[in-house]
Structure formats: C-alpha cells, structure tokens
Amino acid sequence: MRVMEIEYGDDDLRRLAVDPAFDGGYPPTVVKVYRKRIQMIKSAPDERDFYAFKGLHYEKLKGARAHQRSMKLNDQWRLILEVVEGKSGKSVRVAAIENHYD
Numbered sequence: 001m002r003v004m005e006i007e008y009g010d011d012d013l014r015r016l017a018v019d020p021a022f023d024g025g026y027p028p029t030v031v032k033v034y035r036k037r038i039q040m041i042k043s044a045p046d047e048r049d050f051y052a053f054k055g056l057h058y059e060k061l062k063g064a065r066a067h068q069r070s071m072k073l074n075d076q077w078r079l080i081l082e083v084v085e086g087k088s089g090k091s092v093r094v095a096a097i098e099n100h101y102d
C-alpha cells in the first residue's frame with residue numbers, strides 16, 4: 001500500500017515535525033497537533049482520505065491560493081498544504097502554519 005510522501009516548505013517546518021526539542025515559536029498545543037497531522041498525512045494513501053475526517057476541515061483555498069489546501073490544527077491555527085503531482089504519484093508539500101485570525 002502506497003503512503004503519502006511529504007515535502008516541507010522550509011527547514012523549520014521539517015524540523016518541527018522531527019525534532020522533539022524544537023517548537024518553532026508555536027504554542028505547545030499547536031506543535032503537538034502539527035506532529036499528529038504529519039503522521040496522519042504520512043499514513044494516508046491519498047489526499048482524498050483527508051476529506052473523510054470532518055474535524056480536519058480539509059478544504060481547497062480560493063483565488064490566488066487555489067493551488068493550496070487548508071487543514072485545521074485548532075480553532076485558531078491552520079496547516080497550509082499543496083498537493084504536488086510527481087513521477088511516482090502525488091505528494092504533499094507542507095507550506096506553512098498560519099494563524100487563521102491574522
């Protein structure tokens with residue numbers, strides 16, 4: 001069974017996923033949920049599986065950001081993703097963590 005490959009938009013996002021001592025300046029609850037989301041993404045065979053989890057609020061963005069998707073971390077923070085088509089199939093690029101109210 002194929003699982004999603006993950007790319008990171010910058011080194012801090014990669015480090016936040018793998019380094020338990022690094023928090024990137026985010027609140028501890030955001031870091032904890034971010035790491036759970038990364039594990040969930042890695043274990044998914046396809047990004048369409050994210051739609052099945054209603055609590056994620058996985059959705060396409062609009063306008064100039066139509067190439068991006070949003071996934072809820074909590075009421076305030078969103079994980080911004082891009083689905084990338086490659087030779088070996090689709091992968092997910094973690095683009096950013098954004099404060100929904102900024």
